[in-house]
Amino acid sequence: MANRHKSAIKRNRQNAKRQERNRIVRSRVKTDVRKVREAVGRNDLPAAETELRTAVKEISKAASKGILHRNAASRRIARLSKRVAALKRAG
Secondary structure, three states: OOOHHHHHHHHHHHEEEEEEHHHHHHHHHHHHHHHHHHHHHHHOOHHHHHHHHHHHHHHHHHHHHOOOOOOHHHHHHHHHHHHHHHHHHHH
C-alpha cells in the first residue's frame, strides 16, 4: 500500500471504493444475463422478456458509468436480444 504522501493515501482509498462499486455492478450484470439465459433455456418467453428488460437496463447503466466498454455492452445486449427473439419466433 502507498504510504507517506497524503495524496497517495487518499488515491488508494478512492481506488478501493471504486473497485468495490465496480465489482458489485459487474456481478449484478452477470446475474441478470444468467437469468435471461436460464429463462430462454426453459422456453419461458414472458420471463425471458422481463429479464431481458432488466438486463438491458443494468448493462446500459454499467456502460454509461464506464464499467463496461460501450461496444461490449452493445454486443451483450444484441446477443441476449437475439436469443429472446429466436425463442419468440420458435414459440
